[in-house]
Amino acid sequence: MTLVHEAVGGSPDAARAALAAARAARSAELDRWLAGLLAAERVPRPDPGEPPEGVALVAVGSHARRELTPGGDLDLVLLHRGRDDVAELADRVWYPVWDAGLRLDHSVRTLHEARTVARSDLKAVLGLLSARRITGDPTLVDEVRAAVLADWRADARLRLAELAEMTRGRWESQGELAFLLEPDLKEARGGLRDVHVMQAVAASWVASAPGPRVRAAHDLLLDIRHALHEATGRSPDKLVLQEQDAVATRLGMLDAGVLSRSIAEAARTVTYAADHLWHRVERFCAPRRAPSRARGVERTxxxxxxxxxxxxxxxxxxxxxxxxxxxxxxxxxxxxxxxxxxxxxxxxxxxxxxxxxxxxxxxxxxxxxxxxxxxxxxxxxxxxxxxxxxxxxxLPDWERVRNRPQRNPVHRFTVDRHLVETAAGAAALTREVARPDLLLVGALLHDIGKGWPGDHSVGGAVVARDLGTRMGFADGDVRVLETLVRHHLLLPETATRRDIDDPATVETVIAAVSAVPGRERELIELLAALAVADGLATGPAAWGAWKAGLIAELARRAIARLAGGTPPPPPLLPPEQLALARHDGAAVRIAGSRITVAAPDRPGLLWRAAGVLALHRLVVRNARVSSPSSGAAATAVLDFTAVPEYGTPPDPAALEADLRRMLADRLDVAHRLERRARSVRPRAGVAVPPPRVTIVDDASSTATVVEVRAHDRPGLLWRIGQALGECGLQVRGAQVDTLGAEAVDVFYVVDADGRPLIEPAALSAVRLHVLGALKDDGAR
Structure with a gap:
């Protein structure tokens, strides 16, 4: 027979249309040829050209789907109803196929044999689920397909778990198509095989069939595989670098870079859909729980x-x-x-x-x-x-880096995925910096300039400045982000290419961060953390213990050169809060998310007030605590900004009433919070870095400064304040800030006599006690 091997090119639409037409023509030609082979009889029959009775030739795999590329294998099954001459019938088909130089995977089955094999062989059942009759007894084919499909659905919980395990193994061995320099278009994660598996899962009725976006992605990958076969004259599934320009040309694409970007986009579309499909399969295959008495779907x-x-x-x-x-x-x-x-x-x-x-x-x-x-x-x-x-x-500037290939063996990901991976890695380092929000956003933007011409650090700094302004950061924070992106390679390149024992090396770092006066130490901490996250997200070739040690040492020396960098002093009260503090007795004001309490200072005031807010499902975004007076008649002012954990805000009158009851010692806050905690079903959540508690030396001559960095959660401020109170300490001032999901809290505390702690043992005990109160925050 004659096979279709036609070179294609021109516009992408025309090139792809020609490939699809070639596959359709080849499928039709193969069907006619194979049907004729089976119909050829040595002994003439009344109806020549008709296949023998009780037998059918069935295509499975790519030929069944009419997706057979020029170098693709034929996969055929000869079904029969117990014919004694079935071996002779099979030879009529198999030998001419082999003589034509085609690769063939073949089998001969009765209905019972096909059904038995399908129940024990996962690959066999996947093929039979998509079986297509070429010629022969249509009733036999229908019976086989119906039986295999019924068994597949009846055994879905067992078979889908088996399919999931096989798929995960394939992903581990083949990698992720979207991020490979030389991907396997069929077997890699996000490739053609995944779409075929999704169709098989859909046949079990556990999940929906692939939607139009997935089908379009599949068709693009199929066209690329077809063009690869045409360009090489062979049947590889792996798209190696030296073939990519030729494949791009056959598809009417500008170059290999455009081809790689198209593959990444298609593969990520498939991967995203497959992830949700397997999430549904996992829930379906999980052990069944006892039915709930509650009506409807549970929503938490x-x-x-x-x-x-x-x-x-x-x-x-x-x-x-x-x-x-x-x-x-x-x-x-x-x-x-x-x-x-x-x-x-x-x-x-x-x-x-x-x-x-x-x-x-x-x-x-x-x-x-x-x-x-x-x-x-x-x-x-x-x-x-x-x-x-x-x-x-x-983020409109994201379009320039979206699915952009790196085409560099050092990098594991496309530019956009690398940025997200870096930000995800930076989340583990938020305890190392004073501004976790700037670290996370800086990590997300550090390579944003790779979508622009020229030095990506220089171009990226301009984009980061625009995006930082767009996001509403303060001018000083925008300058930090701009500098962070501009110099994100400063520490790695300086540490590995310069002598860090040379004083000029440290001065190079200082000069770069001096672009934002007063925030030099903060920038060095951010640059050091970003270097770690960037290196780990790039890949093993870009990161190692030697490089990590050099960067850490260079950052330490630069910070030592700068010195200073203590937490801010206790905040000064604005005039309206000073007036509130002079109020006789206690005062409570609620204005939207702003809650202010002025009351005679006493131990535990902060954590009890924070506990009342937690009882009303309010999350403290920031707080300022200060005592404008001292002595027996001292008044404390607590100024909170708090937002609902979810849902509508609490009734202001009810919140004010509970705050006044707390001030009058008529509300047991701890008991109410413990009772609420017992009624809440715990959930796993995500792993977060463990909390960090630091006693800051020489930050104040009148108080001990305790800095707490932790993952924010309802009641966090209450737990910290309660722990400080259990240590016999009173909060004289506090600056509490929640940046995204991270809390950076500074407390100025004194002992019962109003003096700072001095003894190292006492300081260590405070630190350990506060850590103990937060011990579950690192494994939520």
Missing amino acids: PVGDGAVEQEGEVVLARGADLDDPALTLRVAAAAAQAGLPLAPATVERLAERAALPPVPWPAGTRDALVALLGAGPAAIGVWEALDQAGLVVRL
Whole structure:
């Protein structure tokens, strides 16, 4: 027979249309030829050209799907109803196929044999699920397909678990198609095989069939594989570097770079859909729980506007789609809970949710930081937003790096995925810096300049400045972000190429960070943490113990050269709060998210007030605590900014009443909080870095300064304050800030006599006690 091997080119649409037509023609030609082979009889029959009775020739695999590329293998099954001459019939087909030089995978089965093999051989059943009759007894083919499909559905819980294990093994051995320099278009994760597996899962009725975006991605990968076979005259599935330009030309693409970007986009579309499919399969295959007496689907709040439903995060019924922070806040809630966003929810957000104005409101910026701060759990959620086009709508400059290949064996990922991986890695280093929000956003943007011509560090600094302004950061913070991106390679390159024992080397670092006066130490800490996250996200060839040690030592020497960098002093009260502090007795004011309490100073006032806020499901975003007077009649002013954990804000009158009851010692805050905690079902969430408690030396001559860096959670301030109170300490001043999902809190404390702690043993005991109170925060 004659096979179709026609070179294609021209526009991408025309080239791909020609490839699809070639596959269709080849499939039709093969069908006619194979049908004729089976129909040829040595002994003439009344109806020559008809196949023998009780037998059928069936195609499985790519030929069954009419996707056979020029070098693809034929996979045929000869079905029969117990014919004695079936071996002779098989020889009529197999030998001419071999003589034509085609590779052939073949088998001969009765209905019973086909059904038995399908129940024990996973590859066999996957083939038979897509079987297509070429010629012969149609009833026999229908019976086989119906029997195999019935068994597949009846045994779905067992067979899908087996299929999941086989698929994971294939992913581990083949890698991820979107990020490979020389990918296997068929077997790698996100490749053609995954779409075929998704179709098999859909046949079990456990999940839906692949949608139009996945089918379009599959067709593009199939066309690329076809062009590869045409270009090489062979049948490889691996697209090696030296063949990529030729394949791009046959597809009408500009060059190999455009080809690689197209592959990455298609593969990520397939991977995203497959991840959600396997999430459903995993829940289906899990041991069944006893049926609940509760009616309807269980919905558990995981954040403001977000609830968990069937293992995914969906919008709460009262979610405000006009809220410009909703999209990122729901995404952050999903990532912090370690759950995927439901695809329907992502589509609804993309279609209807409001975009934030420029500059972004603080709530939108905090939601972005909370999303990135979830670490590796943020990657899948970010991918969901990206697949829906939301990332580019939020950050227009993202389009230039989206799916951009690095074409460098050192890098494991495309540029955009590398940025997200770096930010996820930086989440583990948030305890190392005073501004975790700038670290996370800087990590997300550090290579953003790779979408622009010229030095990516220089171009990226300009983009980072624009995006930092767009996100609503203060001018000083924007300058830090710009400098962080401009010099993100400063420490790695200086540490590995210069003599760090030379004083001029440290001066080089100091000169670079002096672009933001007064924040030099902060910048060095950020650069050091970013270097670690960047190196780890790049790949093993870019990072190692030797390089890590050099960078850490260079950063230590630069910080030592700068010295200083103590926490801020206790805040000064504005005039309106000074007036409130002079109020006779106690005063409580609630104005939206701003809650101010002025009362006679006494031990435990801070943590009890914070506990009342936690009882009303309020999360403290920042707080300032100060005592403008001293002595027996001292008055403390507690100024909180707090937002609802989820849902609507509490009734201001009820909140004020509970705060006044607390001040009058008529509310047992600890008992109420413990009772509430017992009623809440614990959830796994994501792994976060362990909390860090530091006693800052020489930061104050009148108080001991305790700095706490921890993952934010409801009641955190209450737990810290209670632990300080249990140590016999009183808070004279505090500066509490929540940056995304990270808390950076500084407390100025004194002992019962109003003096700072001095003894090392006492200081160590305080530090360990506060850590003990937060011991569960590193393994949520």
